[in-house]
Amino acid sequence: MTEITLIAAINQALNYEMHADQEVVLLGEDIGINGGVFRATQGLFEKFGADRVLDTPLAESMIAGLSIGMAAQGLKPVAEFQFMGFSYPALDQIINHAARFRNRTRGRLSCPLVFRMPYGAGIHAPEHHSESTETLFAHTPGLRVVVPSSPARAYGLLLAAIRDPDPVIFLEPTRLYRLQKQKVADTGEALPLDKSFLLREGKDITLISWGAMLHESLMAADSLLTRGLSADLIDVATLKPLDCDTLLASVEKTGRCVIIHEAARFCGVGAEIAAQLSEKAFLSLKAPIQRVTGYDVTVPYAQLEKQYLPSLTKIINVIDQTLEFT
Amino acid sequence: MTVFYLPDLGEGLPDAEIHEWHIKVGDVVKVDAPMVAMETAKAVVDIPVPFNGKVVKLYGNPGDIIKTGAALIDIEGDNKDTSSTDKATVVGNLQISDTIVEELATGIQPSSNGAAPAQGVKATPSIRALAKKMQVDLAHCIGTGPAGQITVSDLENAAKSPTKVTTPASPLTKPTEDYEPLRGVRRAMAMAMSKSHQTVVPVTLVDDADIHAWPEKTDVSLRLIRAIMAACQREPRLNAWFDETHLALRQHPHINLGIAMDAPEGLFVPVLKNVGQCSAIDLRKKIDEFKTGVKNRSIPPEDLSGATFILSNVGVFAGRYASPIIIPPMVAILAVGRISEAVVAEQGKPAIHKLLPLSLTVDHRAITGGEAARFLSALIRDLQTS
Numbered sequence: 130m131t132e133i134t135l136i137a138a139i140n141q142a143l144n145y146e147m148h149a150d151q152e153v154v155l156l157g158e159d160i161g162i163n164g165g166v167f168r169a170t171q172g173l174f175e176k177f178g179a180d181r182v183l184d185t186p187l188a189e190s191m192i193a194g195l196s197i198g199m200a201a202q203g204l205k206p207v208a209e210f211q212f213m214g215f216s217y218p219a220l221d222q223i224i225n226h227a228a229r230f231r232n233r234t235r236g237r238l239s240c241p242l243v244f245r246m247p248y249g250a251g252i253h254a255p256e257h258h259s260e261s262t263e264t265l266f267a268h269t270p271g272l273r274v275v276v277p278s279s280p281a282r283a284y285g286l287l288l289a290a291i292r293d294p295d296p297v298i299f300l301e302p303t304r305l306y307r308l309q310k311q312k313v314a315d316t317g318e319a320l321p322l323d324k325s326f327l328l329r330e331g332k333d334i335t336l337i338s339w340g341a342m343l344h345e346s347l348m349a350a351d352s353l354l355t356r357g358l359s360a361d362l363i364d365v366a367t368l369k370p371l372d373c374d375t376l377l378a379s380v381e382k383t384g385r386c387v388i389i390h391e392a393a394r395f396c397g398v399g400a401e402i403a404a405q406l407s408e409k410a411f412l413s414l415k416a417p418i419q420r421v422t423g424y425d426v427t428v429p430y431a432q433l434e435k436q437y438l439p440s441l442t443k444i445i446n447v448i449d450q451t452l453e454f455t
Numbered sequence: 456m457t458v459f460y461l462p463d464l465g466e467g468l469p470d471a472e473i474h475e476w477h478i479k480v481g482d483v484v485k486v487d488a489p490m491v492a493m494e495t496a497k498a499v500v501d502i503p504v505p506f507n508g509k510v511v512k513l514y515g516n517p518g519d520i521i522k523t524g525a526a527l528i529d530i531e532g533d534n535k536d537t538s539s540t541d542k543a544t545v546v547g548n549l550q551i552s553d554t555i556v557e558e559l560a561t562g563i564q565p566s567s568n569g570a571a572p573a574q575g576v577k578a579t580p581s582i583r584a585l586a587k588k589m590q591v592d593l594a595h596c597i598g599t600g601p602a603g604q605i606t607v608s609d610l611e612n613a614a615k616s617p618t619k620v621t622t623p624a625s626p627l628t629k630p631t632e633d634y635e636p637l638r639g640v641r642r643a644m645a646m647a648m649s650k651s652h653q654t655v656v657p658v659t660l661v662d663d664a665d666i667h668a669w670p671e672k673t674d675v676s677l678r679l680i681r682a683i684m685a686a687c688q689r690e691p692r693l694n695a696w697f698d699e700t701h702l703a704l705r706q707h708p709h710i711n712l713g714i715a716m717d718a719p720e721g722l723f724v725p726v727l728k729n730v731g732q733c734s735a736i737d738l739r740k741k742i743d744e745f746k747t748g749v750k751n752r753s754i755p756p757e758d759l760s761g762a763t764f765i766l767s768n769v770g771v772f773a774g775r776y777a778s779p780i781i782i783p784p785m786v787a788i789l790a791v792g793r794i795s796e797a798v799v800a801e802q803g804k805p806a807i808h809k810l811l812p813l814s815l816t817v818d819h820r821a822i823t824g825g826e827a828a829r830f831l832s833a834l835i836r837d838l839q840t841s
Binding site: 132166178188212252253254255258279280281303306307308309310327328329330347348349352355356381382384400411412413414415418440441442445449 | 458460463467522523524525526534546547548550551552553554555556558559575576577578579580583602604
């Protein structure tokens with residue numbers, strides 16, 4: 130068992146499942162000969178050939194439509210959009226068709242596909258390349274939305290996403306692609322798609338995050354230890370359907386909750402989590418549930434990226450505000 | 456540009472105060488050069504420059520308190536990552552690192568479902584606000600409302616009962632303008648003393664040691680250390696730490712003796728590690744070093760922690776007996792008062808002897824009265840030999 134990056138874990142999961150299941154097909158822009166914009170599919174074209182690793186034209190709507198057709202007829206396509214911001218031309222296909230196949234055919238057809246999308250800011254990329262619009266997908270009935278935040282979870286969750294009988298939006302935090310390593314066993318073992326993960330256990334406050342913001346959230350949780358405080362830190366991992374039981378158990382224990390996400394604040398998934406927790410944990414709350422988020426603006430270019438993203442300092446300040454309620 | 460955050464300076468305290476900047480905005484700085492002196496609860500600690508570059512911003516002035524983990528300085532550095540041949544993306548710039556993710560095992564296994572941990576107080580925000588106003592601790596209320604929630608009448612009942620507890624203000628909130636916040640050593644003292652008062656159940660025993668038999672120019676401190684060692688041998692439970700959460704006692708094989716020292720900035724307690732292994736000369740040297748160290752604020756943090764027993768010499772100025780305060784998790788402290796001459800009975804006749812007044816406080820949660828008395832008796836017996 131070796132220590133690998135998140136991008137290598139994605140590659141490993143794709144490789145494993147293509148060996149294990151002949152129905153798995155990859156498609157996307159430059160994913161074949163080139164190996165993908167971030168090299169997620171590197172080496173797979175050589176191994177599995179042009180019939181199973183398809184380089185497509187630059188037409189996201191077509192990539193989505195093609196995937197839906199394949200899925201409806203028994204294949205298991207895993208399509209890559211180079212960046213989340215490029216998925217918007219395909220929204221019609223995703224929302225109007227992929228998400229509704231099961232409902233429209235009254236369960237006769239499902240749509241077992243995965244749309245992989247590198248997402249998030251912090252890598253000094255141009256416009257459209259730093260989006261974190263998971264809300265669009267989480268708001269759409271019929272889609273699962275999954276965000277891994279470590280190599281091991283990327284491996285296990287991607288396998289689960291490919292094996293799931295319904296469409297899964299799989300968001301890969303670009304900032305974490307090569308930022309850290311973790312031991313990953315290439316055993317083909319999937320993780321559940323309806324569970325959140327407890328990364329730190331504590332008693333004074335619950336921190337909830339997903340994707341690349343887990344990086345800063347972990348530092349915030351650890352910095353509390355130096356002050357004699359401790360936090361439960363939860364990686365939501367699957368945004369839809371939400372594992373509210375895990376979040377609720379933690380907040381009922383700590384009475385305090387801060388949600389950290391890089392997506393814009395308004396109608397961000399954090400708002401939904403805060404609403405559910407205030408309904409269900411109302412009697413346990415010692416402080417208002419607070420959010421540390423991006424701003425309600427288009428994600429800025431490289432120079433202002435740091436100001437846009439929730440920083441460790443911002444997270445700690447909001448934690449302190451929450452702790453001030455006695 | 457890279458932000459450097461204040462690291463934990465090794466004492467587990469929430470923040471540190473900027474004592475002095477050794478650099479200013481615009482300076483080109485080299486790694487490891489002196490950057491800033493930070494005042495923590497007990498010492499002034501120098502933080503070196505973390506990487507080469509040019510100083511862009513300082514996040515505070517001398518006197519400002521910076522929280523651990525908060526931004527301290529911006530340095531525009533040459534710490535750009537060395538680009539590999541494959542930049543791993545055609546767009547943007549991925550940060551590459553070999554850092555290993557450290558998470559709980561549950562980070563790979565899904566969290567268990569259903570079995571919620573023990574739930575705390577159930578109360579609406581309005582009830583919580585009212586409880587604060589009435590100075591009632593919700594933990595002492597019994598909820599009689601739906602699903603066990605606390606009602607207004609539960610609060611009223613609790614307010615009448617003797618277990619009413621005032622909640623102290625959170626140290627994170629700011630005082631009003633006409634109050635000067637305590638800083639550094641004084642702040643640490645306030646927090647340690649409050650904690651002691653809230654938790655320890657102290658009982659103080661006083662007596663005198665007749666030191667008539669001592670030769671001229673006896674080193675009082677060294678004699679006291681020797682006597683404490685003898686007394687700890689008789690009653691080892693006093694050289695221990697008490698874990699109040701689990702009601703457990705940890706006896707220490709060695710004595711790390713904290714020496715309480717007064718300074719204009721507040722109370723310092725440097726620690727003589729494993730006094731049983733030190734010669735008299737070493738001990739005297741170390742005590743003198745501590746005295747200078749307290750004056751210059753140069754005692755390293757590791758010399759200020761780990762005490763298992765404290766000796767406080769209160770009698771330098773005035774005072775014969777005291778009720779010294781235990782610092783948890785320790786369970787005992789000895790205070791020594793001013794030596795004075797007194798008339799004592801010697802073989803049926805009055806005689807004038809020197810007496811050394813002793814005040815021993817123990818935590819009655821962990822130590823019995825008998826143990827305290829036997830400890831004091833062994834202490835006196837050792838002190839009264841020549």
